[in-house]
Amino acid sequence: ETGVTQSPTHLIKTRGQQVTLRCSSQSGHNTVSWYQQALGQGPQFIFQYYREEENGRGNFPPRFSGLQFPNYSSELNVNALELDDSALYLCATDTMTSSTDTQYFGPGTRLTVL
Amino acid sequence: EDQVTQSPEALRLQEGESSSLNCSYTVSGLRGLFWYRQDPGKGPEFLFTLYSAGEEKEKERLKATLTKKESFLHITAPKPEDSATYLCAVQALSGGATNKLIFGTGTLLAVQP
Numbered sequence: 001e002t003g004v005t006q007s008p009t010h011l012i013k014t015r016g017q018q019v020t021l022r023c024s025s026q027s028g029h030n031t032v033s034w035y036q037q038a039l040g041q042g043p044q045f046i047f048q049y050y051r052e053e054e055n056g057r058g059n060f061p062p063r064f065s066g067l068q069f070p071n072y073s074s075e076l077n078v079n080a081l082e083l084d085d086s087a088l089y090l091c092a093t094d095t096m097t098s099s100t101d102t103q104y105f106g107p108g109t110r111l112t113v114l
Numbered sequence: 115e116d117q118v119t120q121s122p123e124a125l126r127l128q129e130g131e132s133s134s135l136n137c138s139y140t141v142s143g144l145r146g147l148f149w150y151r152q153d154p155g156k157g158p159e160f161l162f163t164l165y166s167a168g169e170e171k172e173k174e175r176l177k178a179t180l181t182k183k184e185s186f187l188h189i190t191a192p193k194p195e196d197s198a199t200y201l202c203a204v205q206a207l208s209g210g211a212t213n214k215l216i217f218g219t220g221t222l223l224a225v226q227p
Contacts, residue, residue, distance in 0.1 A: 002157075033213075042203070048213075050211075055212055088155070105158045105159070
């Protein structure tokens with residue numbers, strides 16, 4: 001058990017809608033990263049939050065946004081959903097005590113956009 | 115551009131038949147190389163971290179090794195429960211303030227009884 005939970009497990013939305021995905025980690029894990037994994041591909045980095053501030057972003061448009069809260073939970077928001085947003089969304093957390101901390105992943109949220 | 119390539123894409127083994135998975139990487143500077151196991155529809159499960167060439171780590175039937183250009187995941191006498199997708203990822207110095215992971219596309223391993 002990694003201590004990282006995600007909700008919901010599955011979600012079905014239609015094109016143009018907005019979605020919020022949630023992640024919760026254990027105490028002390030003050031860094032959260034979000035990844036998108038399309039079918040048959042490796043996870044792609046979306047962005048990372050450290051102590052409630054975004055400290056890095058991958059190649060994703062601004063309609064992907066996030067928040068991190070003091071209680072070690074975080075959110076990924078996606079606006080104006082497109083068909084290509086269908087994927088497994090993963091959050092990963094670590095303590096950021098060193099630059100090569102291990103990231104522990106949650107079980108993911110499967111998003112389907114129709 | 116930092117990049118990770120895994121081969122083969124898929125591998126089918128008989129139970130007890132040992133083999134190796136390859137992960138080659140191109141990065142501006144390597145902070146660490148990670149191996150994860152992923153079961154269908156689930157999140158990646160951490161296996162190993164390697165930091166420098168020559169380093170080796172073992173866990174049960176798995177052994178990971180690292181050179182300056184690639185890493186191998188050796189599977190000795192695999193069992194059907196070892197069937198999964200194995201993902202390789204690197205953390206690069208170009209990541210700046212983040213410790214983001216750059217993943218390969220994975221190797222889908224199937225072990226038949």
